[in-house]
Amino acid sequence: MLAEVVIVTRVRVQKIESTKDPEGNLGKRIELIEDRVIPKFAVRPATEEARMVQEVMKSLQQQIPMLATQKTQFALQKMILFLTENEYERLGIIFDVNQIYELELSGQSISFKKSS
Numbered sequence: 001m002l003a004e005v006v007i008v009t010r011v012r013v014q015k016i017e018s019t020k021d022p023e024g025n026l027g028k029r030i031e032l033i034e035d036r037v038i039p040k041f042a043v044r045p046a047t048e049e050a051r052m053v054q055e056v057m058k059s060l061q062q063q064i065p066m067l068a069t070q071k072t073q074f075a076l077q078k079m080i081l082f083l084t085e086n087e088y089e090r091l092g093i094i095f096d097v098n099q100i101y102e103l104e105l106s107g108q109s110i111s112f113k114k115s116s
Contacts (some may be wrong), residue, residue: 007105010035011078013095019082027084028105030095032103034076078103 015031045051051115093101093112100115 004066009078009103009105010100011103012100013049013097014077016095016097021084023083025084025086028088030081030083031077032079032081032101033077035100036076054057 011032012035013030015029016035017029019027019029021027045054091112093114095101102113102115104111104113
């Protein structure tokens with residue numbers, strides 16, 4: 001007997017839209033993206049000139065935040081749900097934009113649990 005493999009992924013609700021299915025029933029389109037954190041690595045330049053350029057860039061990034069290029073979060077589209085109002089209510093989860101959930105894949109089922 002094989003052990004059941006359970007995969008848990010953190011997802012964040014990126015967007016919720018009202019929609020209609022082909023029969024005209026009201027529903028929701030829910031976009032979930034994978035929520036990952038990418039660690040920052042400190043790179044020590046080899047030459048004095050490179051260190052000086054790095055320091056100038058750091059000071060510019062502090063003064064003008066739009067120049068900051070190091071991104072610590074990485075978003076990968078994971079799942080889009082199209083649910084009628086009835087399906088959404090039966091699912092029993094009230095999705096909120098930017099809320100993080102644990103998406104669990106186990107056997108032939110998918111479950112959501114609000115992440116704390």
